[in-house]
Amino acid sequence: MDQETTIRNLSLLLSPTPRGARLARLLAVEQLRSWDVPSDPAEQIVAELAANAATHGRVPGRDFRLTLYVVGGTLRIEVTDPRGDLLPHATRPAPDATTGRGLLVVAALAGRWGVTPGPHPRKTVWAEVEVPG
Template sequence: MIQNSVSSGTRLPGRHFRNFSVRLSPTPRGARLARLLTVEQLRSWGMPMDPAGQIVAELAANAVTHGRVPGRDFRLTLYVIANTLRIEVTDTAGDRPPRLRPAGSEGDSESGRGLLLVEALADRWGWAPELHPRKTVWAEVVLPPEDVRSRHDS
């Protein structure tokens, strides 16, 4: 189920609210699709695709690797409110909170660095428990003023 909304509030002239939400299978294919859908959605909104595409790739990979419960989908949601893009990935493993592993803590491991990348790319990130058994990991990216201006003109 894909939900897509674009609206301009009359109470806040010139401010736009946009959102996109989709449920995806908790598989590597679902994680790849999350990134592809994000890039395409941002392109359709006339917004920069980076670093959001990479952030979604990392959060979706975590959802299907660490937050996977067989038979339960994960949800990707994108919000644009004023000059902020908020990315949310909700999975069904609320009993397993995300853990930021310090650089070098896993030796030469090729995994376990996703949240370090999210922390480096996002302006803010965090997580919140949801209705049991869910949790949402989120990241926010403040958009450059020229991108905000160009969206208002379209």
């Protein structure tokens, strides 16, 4: 199998807490290192998406899922949470706001990003970055 057809992937369930969001970032960095994929900017994207899932996508007793996969020269980061009724969108917060910039950061760092609804009651927020061959 050559590099164009090799698919590397990781999928983890994590608690929707600040600790779960930090763990998502740390485990993603370790996995990327094992694949010889640079962690920049993926580390920051995972941190933002996991923090959003733990904060805005939280449902008591329901975990969120972090999925990473590399196909060819693209790393896809997906974070799935149980709040499909609450679809995120990037907005510009007030200049003095201390939160609300996560998706703006993701949009600036990723080549592409978006939201995929379902299956009910979930949604997946995803981002893609090019990785060196």
